[in-house]
Amino acid sequence: MTDYEVIIAGAGTGGATTAITLAQKGHSVLLIDRKERDKIGDKTCGDAIGGHHIKELKDMIGLPDLPKDVIEYEVAGLDLYAPDREHKISMVGPTTRGVSFNRLAMGQWFVELAEKAGAEVLASTRVKKLQFEDGKVSGVTIQTDTSDEKHLTSKIVIDATGATGMLRRQLPESSPVEKVVAKEDQMVAWRDVYETPEYEFDTPDMLEIYWNQEATLGGYTWVFPQGPHRVNVGLGVMTIPGYTHPKKIFENFVVPNWDFMKTDLKVIDSSGGIAPIRRPIDTMVDDNFMLVGDAACQVNPIHGGGIGSSMLGGVHAGEVAHEALETGDTSIDGLWAYNPRYMESYGIKQASLDVFRWFLLNVTNEEIDFAFEKGIVKGIDLLSVSMTGKMNIGKGEKFKRLLSGIGKIPLLLRVQKIANLMEEIKEVYSEYPDSPKGLDKWKARLEPIYKEAKNI
Ligand SMILES: Cc1cc2nc3c(=O)[nH]c(=O)nc-3n(C[C@H](O)[C@H](O)[C@H](O)COP(=O)(O)OP(=O)(O)OC[C@H]3O[C@@H](n4cnc5c(N)ncnc54)[C@H](O)[C@@H]3O)c2cc1C
Structure with a gap:
């Protein structure tokens, strides 16, 4: 008993x-x-x-x-900004609706x-x-x-x-x-929550994500309004060798580069956290x-x-x-x-996105700016990847985009390669063993896929 x-x-x-x-x-x-x-x-x-x-x-x-x-506020969607902050991809649809809470x-x-x-x-x-x-x-x-x-x-x-x-x-x-979860499989983050009495967010129902490989390698900065005069702002980075403490990045990158940070702010909370990724x-x-x-x-x-x-x-x-x-x-x-x-x-989607994460680590700001500017990456692709873990580019459309991205063929080839690996890992996960006996053999199939993903 x-x-x-x-x-x-x-x-x-x-x-x-x-x-x-x-x-x-x-x-x-x-x-x-x-x-x-x-x-x-x-x-x-x-x-x-x-x-x-x-x-x-x-x-x-x-x-x-x-x-x-x-x-706190109803969310309609998400704006993803390129490192140049001039180009963005808006993702709005039934699957992007949610709440900040x-x-x-x-x-x-x-x-x-x-x-x-x-x-x-x-x-x-x-x-x-x-x-x-x-x-x-x-x-x-x-x-x-x-x-x-x-x-x-x-x-x-x-x-x-x-x-x-x-x-x-x-x-x-x-x-x-x-x-033990390896350091490289973790993200450390810093975030503040403010009331912004002097600053009004134009689109408080849109979450904003800023991608910048130099400032936040293996992560991003988020600006999540929680109404016209309230915001949750933070950043996370992968804890790979040589990473910078996120609070330092917050002070040196976020504070000087966002307009609302220069206004009178009432700090509701300021703290760090960690998550496995x-x-x-x-x-x-x-x-x-x-x-x-x-x-x-x-x-x-x-x-x-x-x-x-x-x-x-x-x-x-x-x-x-x-x-x-x-x-x-x-x-x-x-x-x-x-x-x-x-x-x-x-889990199958997580595994596919985990492989994708290693590819993202090796993309440069210049490549991201280029892809956003030329419309090579579309909101619909990103939505589909994040919802299903599947890189879904139709054939005719793909050809047109390849042409528009002609100056960056190596990047596009790398995208194709990683899309294949994402499919491969999904297949392995669809054959997850039905008893503990098959675990070791199954795990051995993951290693070569990760090894390749890290080198694309
Ligand atoms: C900075 C940051 C931002 C994030 N933003 C988002 C977001 O916007 N949206 C989202 O969906 N996810 C977000 N996440 C991830 C999300 O917070 C976690 O995935 C989620 O909270 C996991 O829930 P959990 O119950 O597993 O763990 P937790 O929410 O961490 O709960 C664990 C609980 O265990 C308790 N505990 C720990 N040790 C002991 C112990 N020894 N004895 C007794 N109790 C113990 C803790 O007090 C805690 O209450 C974010 C994570 C971080 C770090």
């Missing part, structure tokens, strides 16, 4: 959605967070989400509409939904250690600021502790789960153990958005945990179905 059927470490959007899914099915769930109850959800973020993620969750677990106090209110709402569904929430409590029995996960050790360590047991432990993957890293060497962890389960959200690297590798996918991961994890509890098999085999289900619904 265990204390709970499932213990979830971390009550962010990933952990809370897992808790909602499991509690709705009548399981005993303990959702633990180190933050105080009324601070859960308070996190460094761009505070934007596509409406399609919310709709998906509505269909899957009956997520209600976002409450009014969560929404209040991060704390969003987090609080999710925890309330978990509580309402029947999960027990334990705030101000740190999950410190994984507990093992006969070499298998059997529970956790927790501690508050004022109490001694306490052991709790459960049939399944879920690590939803965010980018630190704090429990994942404690798995034994023999576990097939990757414990790679394919999902190759197996997100072990015996009695699952990973959800950032801890499972369920983040879009190109734009770094991970709230929607953490919720999606949470639903799949919750559903598979439920099935495993019903059959009484919470071993790695019993939980395995979570891997292919997530891969099919989002």
Whole structure:
């Protein structure tokens, strides 16, 4: 007899959605967070989400509409600016609609939904250690600021502790789960939220992304208005050797180059954060153990958005945990179905975009300016890549664009090459193994694709 059927470490959007899914099915769930109850959800973020993620969750677990106090402003689309800032691509359509939101209110709402569904929430409590029995996960050790360590047991432990993957890293060497996320697969970011009483944003319903390989290599600057007089502005960069701390880039690049930064600003928040930007962890389960959200690297590798996918991961994890509890098999085999289900619904696209990320790293400002100026890259292509992970250029159209890009044939050939590799990795992911036995062989197929992508 265990204390709970499932213990979830971390009550962010990933952990809370897992808790909602499991509690709705009548399981005993303990959702633990180190933050105080009324601070859960308070996190460094761009505070934007596509409406399609919310709709998906509505269909899957009956997520209600976002409450009014969560929404800061309705978003219509996105303007992507070339490094010269003279040329931009506007992406507006049904899939770009969304909201900018209040991060704390969003987090609080999710925890309330978990509580309402029947999960027990334990705030101000740190999950410190994984507990093992006969070499298998059997529970956790927790501690508050004022109490001694306490052991709790459960049939399944879920690590939803965010980018630190704090429990994942404690798995034994023999576990097939990757414990460490490489530096080059992470993004560090700095962002401020301001009220801008002297400055009015012309198009507060358009998010702005600025691409500049010299200032923000492997990342971008975002200016996300949250209304005519409020903005979330930040930047993220890949943590590759020699990267510059994002706060420094903020001071030296963002502050002098945006008009609103020169007006009187009321600082609402100023802080840094980290996110994984790679394919999902190759197996997100072990015996009695699952990973959800950032801890499972369920983040879009190109734009770094991970709230929607953490919720999606949470639903799949919750559903598979439920099935495993019903059959009484919470071993790695019993939980395995979570891997292919997530891969099919989002992981395959993540993997394809992860390959694309390496190509983007090797593109120069001059090449991007050229591609934007000549219309070689179109909003529709970018939308399609970011929604499906597929580079979708029709044949006649492609020929015309090749001609217009005649001065830059090598770039276009490289685009073609990376498009092929993106297709290749998608094929590998469509053959994700149906049991742990096939994992090593499957993983070996990924390596040559990444190797090639890094050299294009
Ligand atoms: C700068 C930045 C901007 C971003 N902007 C966006 C955006 O605009 N849109 C978007 O969709 N995504 C964005 N993301 C990504 C998004 O924030 C994450 O992908 C998402 O929050 C992941 O949810 P999660 O539940 O996995 O983790 P988290 O939201 O990080 O939640 C983890 C929870 O675990 C708790 N915890 C950690 N360790 C312990 C412990 N030992 N014991 C108990 N509790 C613990 C934490 O307190 C936290 O509440 C951004 C990320 C960064 C860094």
